[in-house]
Amino acid sequence: MCGIVGLVGQKNNVVEAVVYGLEGLEYRGYDSAGIACTDSGDTKIICAKACGELSALKAQLHEQPISGLAAIGHTRWATHGRVTLENVHPHFDCSGTIALVHNGIIENYHELGTMLKAEGHIFKSDTDSEVVAHLLESILDRGLSPKKALHELVSRLDGAYALVIMLGGRSDELLFVRKRSPLCLGLGKNKSAVVSDLVAFDADIEKYAIIPDQTYGFLRMGEVEAYSFDGFSAEITYTPHIHNASSRDRGGHAHYMLKEIYEQKGIVHRIVTALNDLGDEWIKGLGYTSASQASESLKKLTHVDLIACGTSYYAASLGAFFLRDIAGIDTSVTRASEFAYNPILMKNRLYGVVSQSGETADTLEVLRALKRQEQSVFGIVNVEKSSMAREADGFFAMHAGPEISVASTKSFTAQVVVFYWLALKIAHSKGLITLQQLQASEAELLWCGNKIEETLENNKSSIEHDAAWFAQYKTCLFLGRQESFILAAEAALKLKELAYIFVEAFPSGELKHGPLALVDQNMPVVVFSSADPLVYQKIVSNAQEVKARGGRLVVFGFQDQTALLNLAEKSYCVSGFSSYTQCDSLLGPLCMVAAMHYLVYSIAKVLERPIDKPRNLAKSVTVE
Template sequence: MCGIVGCVLDKKAAPTIIESIKKLEYRGYDSVGIATVTDKINLKKGSGKIKDVNNEIHLTDIDGNTGIAHVRWATHGIPTKENAHPHCDCDEKISVVHNGIIENYQELKEQLLEEGHIFKSDTDTEVIPHLIEKYMKEGQEFLVAVQSTIKRLKGSYALAIISKDEPGKIIGARNESPLIVGLADHGNFLASDVPAILKETNKVIYLDNEEIIVLTQDNVDIMDLELNKKEKNIDIITWSPEMAEKGGYDHFMLKEIHEEPQVIKDTLSESNKINEIVSNFKNFNRICFVACGTSYHASLIGEYLIETELAIPTEVILASEFEFFKKTLDDHTLVIFITQSGETADTLKALKIAKEKSETLAIVNVVGSSITREADHVIFTRAGPEIGVAATKTYLSQLICIYLLVAHMAENNELLEKLGKLSELSEELLTREEQIKEISKKYKYARDFFYIGRGFNYPTALEGALKLKEITYIHGEGYAAGELKHGPLALIEDNIPVVGLLPPGPSYAKTFSNLQEIISRGADMIILGSKDDKQIDMIEDKLLFNPVIDEILAPLLYIIDLQLLAYYISILKGIDPDKPKNLAKSVTVQ
C-alpha cells in the first residue's frame, strides 16, 4: 500500500502536492518523492519520512504547475532513494508514480533489458515508464502509449504519469488499487484517497477498475481501456480531515478490518514467489515456527497445516523462549519467523541463533526491515501499514502466506483454488457487521469471556481472546474444546459468555458435545458455524457462514467476526481501540 497524488494547477504545484501527500503518509512512510514538468522532468526524492526528507532536500523548491508525488510502503526493493518513486524512463521524459503490485514485472523487465533499457531501481514500477518510452519511440502518442503499456500489466495499479512533451497533462489509470479525481476551480487532482485533496476540494469522482483518465487544469476525461469516454458521477465529501484520513471510519482498526478483502487479494499475488522459494527447499525433517503475540497464533495454525498436509514434525516456539531450544537445531530443520514489523527484538535474537545451524524463512510485512536482511528466504504479507495497535489485517495476511506455503509444499492445487475465492467470501462476511454490533451490546459489562475450538480453530480461539483482552480490557481465555473438562469447566456458570467455533468437519461432533456441556451450565453462547447446521437453531447469538466454510479454511474467515466483536465491545465501553493502554505496535525491546 502506497499513496499517490497528482495535480495540474493554475500556480506552482509543489507546495500543494507536498501538503497533499503528507495526508497519505499513513499509507506509507519508507520514502517520498515528487516530479514536476517544466521544459524537463524535475525530480526530487529520498528515503525516510516526509518531514525528514523535506528538511534535507526541500521538496517544495521545485517549479512547474503539473506534478506527481508518492509515499512508499515498500514491496519490491528495500527503502532507498533509488527505489523511491517517481520513476523515469531512460531519457527522463516520462515519470510515473504507482500504488499496487505488477505481478509480471520480472518478465517485462527482462524483455526491456534485452532491448537496451537501463534500470536504476529494484522496483516493479520502473517497467512502466520504460514501456511507455518504448511505445512512444515506436510512434505512439502519449495516451496511446500508456494504453498499450497498461494492457501488458498483470496485477494491481493506481498510476499517475507525466510527460515532458505534454507538460499540462497527467494520465492516470486504475485496476484493483484505489484512485480518485478531485475537481477544483484552481485545477484538478488525482489521489489514492480523499484525505490528500480535502483541503483543496470536496468534489470527487471515484474511478473504477480498468479506467484511464486524462487530467488537465480545466478538464477531466475518463475512459475505458479502449479509450471510449465515460460519464461519471461527482460525489460531495462531507468528512472532516481526520475522518477522511480514516476513510470515513471512526477508527483505523475498523478501516483495517474492512481492508481485509483487498489484503487477501494482494497477499495471494505472492503465490508464484512462494512457489519459487519452495522449489529451492531441501528435504526438511523438522519445521519450527518462531513468533510472538498474534503472529504466534498464526504459527499455531501453520503447525496444524504442515503436520496434516505434509506429515513433517512441527513445533511453535515463543521467540522469547527460543534460546532454550537452540541445541535441537540442525541443517535439516527449517525455522520460520513470523513478524509484522520485522523489528521485534526477541524474534531478531532468535533468528541470529537459528542461522548458525538451520535454514531460515521470514514472513514479514515491512520490506527492508532488519529480519528481511537476515533471513535466508523472505515472504512479504502485503498488508500495507497497520495503524491500529491490535493486529487485524496483518494477522490475516500472515495466515494467507502460511496457507500458500503449505499448499505449494504439498502441491495441493485444490487448496490453492479455494484460497483464490476467499476475498469474495470475506466481502460477504463484512455485510453482517450490524448483527455483530447488536450481539456486542449484550456483553459490555462482561468480566470474563471464553473462546473454544478444536484443531485448526483452537488457535483462532486464542486469537479471538487476545483481541478482546487487548482492546476491551475484559479477561478472555481461549481453550481447546476438549480441555474444558480438565479444569476450565469449573469456571463456567450463568451469564458467562462463551464463543464457540463450530465449522463443519471431522471435529464437529466432539466440539458440539463440548458446547452442550457449556450450555447446560447456564453460559451465554455465541456460535460461529454453518448456515446448514440445524442443531444450533436454539442458540440465539449465532454468526452463520454461507456458503459453508470447511474446517481447514475456517481460521481465515471466522477471525474477522471475532475482530469485529472485540471492536464493538470496545466502542461500547468507551475505549479507543486504536490505542489500547500499555501496548505498542512493535516491541523492539526484550
C-alpha cells in the first residue's frame, strides 16, 4: 500500500522528478515520506525523511536540498512499525551503501532478522523492509555480483513485495524486484523510471511497461535488463505513454472527492457508450471467445460468485440484485478476505472479481487461486493495465478515470452501472428480454445518470445546512431494505472513513431483532427508501417504529413517498422517479448516490477532517 519511485537521469535533478512521482502516489499512503540519492562516482548515499504527509518532506527539501543522478523515493502506509522517523523509508544496510524502498510484506522477516542479528547486523527500525537491506548486504559481502545477489535474495524472501534498490557508487543504475506487488518501468529521453503506478510518471516518460510478476533486474538510462526468478531473461513489452496532467487537477473544487462526486453524471453516459461500442465483442469481457461459446455457457450457467472488498463489495452486492432479477442468475457476493477460506468450487459457475485499482491484494489472491483451479474468472476494474485486467479471462473497464480521493465515490457508481449494463446484456443473450426492452432499459440507465446530479443539486442547500446537526452525534444507525440496504451499508462505510463517526447499517426488517434497543432521542437513524411499492410499505412501518422510540429520523426517499417523508425530521428527495413509470426500481439507489456522498462530505468538512486522506487508510490496498 506504499508508493515507490526510482529514477536514473542524465542531469543532477532527478530528486524533483521523484517528488513529482510521490505526489501522484500519495494516495497509496501518507504516514511518512523519504528520498535517497547518489551522484556519479560517489559511494555516499544522501537521504531526507519526514513523518506525516509529503508536504513535510517537501518543506525539508526546500530548506536542505539534495541532488543526484539517481534517486529513490517512498510514501508510506505503515504495516510493520509505528509512524516514527526510524521507520521511514528508504532503509539502509549497516554500511550505508545500500538503500531501498519497499511496498508489500516480507512474511519471513522475523526469522531473517534473527539470523542477521546473530551475524552482527544492527537494525534501526521496526520494519520488515530493513531486513531486506541487511540480507542483501550479507549476500554481497560474499563477493557475489549484483545479478547473482538479486537471484539469491529473491530465493530467500517470502511474501508479496516490490523493491527498488540503490547501491552506493552506482549512480547509473537502480535494481528492482517484483513479486505479487505492482511495479512499472518507464523510459524517456532524459530519464528512466520504476514506479508503483503509472500516475507517477511525468511528461518526459515516452513509453512504459508493466514488469512481469516474479522478475528482478536493472534500470539504467534508456535501458532495462530483466530476469525471471529462475534466472532466465525476462521479456519486457512497452506501450506508448500519454501523460495526463489533468488527473491531478482538482478542477476548481476544494477537494478531489468533491470533483469526483460531480463527475458521476458524465461517467454513466461514458460507460454506456463505451460498453455498447464493444458490439458483439462484449462477451470477451466475461472470458468467452465466441458468441456460440457464450450462448452455450450462459445457458448452462447456474451461479455467479462475485468477490470484492470495501466499496467494491457493496457495488457487487447491487450487481447481485441485477444479475438475479434481470438476468435470472443466482448470484452470491463474498468479501475477498473471507473467500480464501471457502474451498468449495462448483461446475457451471462463473466468478467475478471487482476492484477499482485492479491491484487489491485480497481480491487478486482469490483470482489467482481460482485460476490455479482452472475456474473461469472475469473482472470489473478501472485500471485497464492492472494485474486483475491482465490475469482474468476477460474484464470490463469502468471508464471512471483516475480517482484520487481515498474514499471511492465515482468508482462505486461506475461499478454499479457496469453491473446493470452487464445484467441487461446477459438477459438479452439468454432470450429473457428483447432488443427493444434492452434499449429501453439502457435509456432508463442514462436517465438515472442525469438524476444523480439533479438530486444532488436539489438537496445541496439542505445537506449543507444539516451537516452541523449530524456532526454533533458520535453514533448513527443506517437502514434500508433490499437494494436500498446496500446503499445504506455503503453510506455507513463512507461516514466511518471520512467523518470517523461510528455507524452501523442494518436491513430495516432486523430492527426488532436487536438494533431497536439502541434507538432513543440521541440516535440519528437514516433510512434509505426503495422505489419498489411493496418494499416501500415495509420501510414506512420500520420508520414508524423508530419514531415511536424517539429516534431522530432522516430519510433519503422519493418525492411522492409522503407517508415516509412526513415522519422524517430531515429528508432528501429524488424527484420524478415514480412518474418515470418504466424505470426499474433497482436503479433507485443510483439516483441517490451523489446526494449521499455529498452529505458525508459535508459532515466531514464541518468536523475538519482530512477529506481526501482520512487517517489510517490508503487508496490502493496492495497488502493482505
